[in-house]
Amino acid sequence: MTGFPLYGLSEEHQAIREAVRELCEAKVAPFAAEVDEQARYPHEAAAALKAADFHAPHVPEEYGGAGADALATVLVIEEIARVCASSSLIPAVNKLGSLPVMLAGSEELKKTYLTKLAAGEGGFSYCLSEPEAGSDAVSMKTRAVRDGDDWVLSGVKRWITNAGSGEDESAYYTVMAVTEPDLPPKEKARGISAFVVERSDEGVSFGAPEKKLGIKGSPTREVYLDKVRIPGDRIIGAEGTGFETAMRTLDHTRITIAAQAVGIAQGALDHAITYAGERQQFGKPISDFQGLQFMLADMGMKVEAARQLTYAAAGRSERGDKDLTFFGAAAKCFASDVAMQVTVDAVQVLGGYGYTRDYPVERMLRDAKITQIYEGTNQVQRVVMARQLLAGIQSQL
Numbered sequence: 001m002t003g004f005p006l007y008g009l010s011e012e013h014q015a016i017r018e019a020v021r022e023l024c025e026a027k028v029a030p031f032a033a034e035v036d037e038q039a040r041y042p043h044e045a046a047a048a049l050k051a052a053d054f055h056a057p058h059v060p061e062e063y064g065g066a067g068a069d070a071l072a073t074v075l076v077i078e079e080i081a082r083v084c085a086s087s088s089l090i091p092a093v094n095k096l097g098s099l100p101v102m103l104a105g106s107e108e109l110k111k112t113y114l115t116k117l118a119a120g121e122g123g124f125s126y127c128l129s130e131p132e133a134g135s136d137a138v139s140m141k142t143r144a145v146r147d148g149d150d151w152v153l154s155g156v157k158r159w160i161t162n163a164g165s166g167e168d169e170s171a172y173y174t175v176m177a178v179t180e181p182d183l184p185p186k187e188k189a190r191g192i193s194a195f196v197v198e199r200s201d202e203g204v205s206f207g208a209p210e211k212k213l214g215i216k217g218s219p220t221r222e223v224y225l226d227k228v229r230i231p232g233d234r235i236i237g238a239e240g241t242g243f244e245t246a247m248r249t250l251d252h253t254r255i256t257i258a259a260q261a262v263g264i265a266q267g268a269l270d271h272a273i274t275y276a277g278e279r280q281q282f283g284k285p286i287s288d289f290q291g292l293q294f295m296l297a298d299m300g301m302k303v304e305a306a307r308q309l310t311y312a313a314a315g316r317s318e319r320g321d322k323d324l325t326f327f328g329a330a331a332k333c334f335a336s337d338v339a340m341q342v343t344v345d346a347v348q349v350l351g352g353y354g355y356t357r358d359y360p361v362e363r364m365l366r367d368a369k370i371t372q373i374y375e376g377t378n379q380v381q382r383v384v385m386a387r388q389l390l391a392g393i394q395s396q397l
Helices: 011-027 029-038 043-051 070-083 085-104 107-118 185-191 242-278 290-319 324-355 361-370 378-396
Strands: 124-127 143-147 150-161 172-178 192-198 204-206 220-231
Touching: 011 029, 011 043, 011 070, 029 043, 029 085, 029 361, 043 085, 070 085, 070 242, 070 290, 085 107, 085 124, 085 150, 085 172, 085 192, 085 242, 085 361, 107 172, 124 150, 150 172, 150 192, 172 220, 172 242, 185 192, 185 242, 192 220, 192 242, 242 290, 242 324, 242 361, 290 324, 324 361, 324 378
Parallel strands: 124 172
Antiparallel strands: 143 150, 143 172, 150 220, 172 192, 204 220
16 A cells, blocks of 8 residues: 555545544544643543554554554544644654654664554654754754763753653654764764664753744653763664664655644634634625635645645655655645645634634644744755755756
């Protein structure tokens, strides 16, 4: 199961969508406003997703997971984000954090950590960004030093989704760290390695949760590594390949952010359509007015275009196509821009009500913004796409 025939979902993929939507309507949506208002972890969603095996659907069956392909994982995230963006980060971040292990880890690492993730014994976060290394991730300062058979890690990681010591927060962390600091500037990427760090490792601690505009139910913290000693076999792949693994991971997981953006946009569009059909002005529903019909048409058109690009990118992720880097960046960039525009327009459709917390489109607008920023800003995505296009042109000369 690697794609969708004739540009339509297979019966199996459609069944997955329907199952996730039913679960979310019953057990996620009722708590979404409260989760946002109280800026608390979506415990109800986490429990429901684990029970249904949707918390980390990408984990292969051989490690106890559901074995969902890239498109099925996209559908799970999209449907959760349609009602609660914060909750959609549970499967999205579990894939982001664990994918380096899947792509480059030893069989021993895969058996140890993917099995635990699939069983719901702990989430998996991804530690790349630092206070002085965001878009310029290769300039990270976190160090990993050999000490006998072990590695000792020291540094600070920032903007780490689902980081923390709570029961539902991540127990495992993929950490990128410098193992060869003396390389010349143009070769710094070859001096970075990837490791699995456990929350229980001595020297691991967390900062206070960030106070954010949106996705308030998903904790974001700094991760502090104070001479954290880990066994040598917790390195992911060969020494010096960590940055390559990090970038390969993002090629795949930017598509999950696109899925989240599509879900947020669809949720906002759904509410706008319902409201427009019910709201009476000048003696008739406002949906009868052509100006508003044009707005809804544009919103629907953009959402569907973003969805199709996201699904096309998911197919490339599953197959490992050569143009995955371009499609992953394009899907994330386009879908997140669409989510921002559609949620703004949804607020406009609802008028004054849309500007209040009595309706969910206000929350959806705030949630949409982060999709243009994390896993690479949309400015960075355009740089990535341009490089891929130019490289393709040059290869044909």
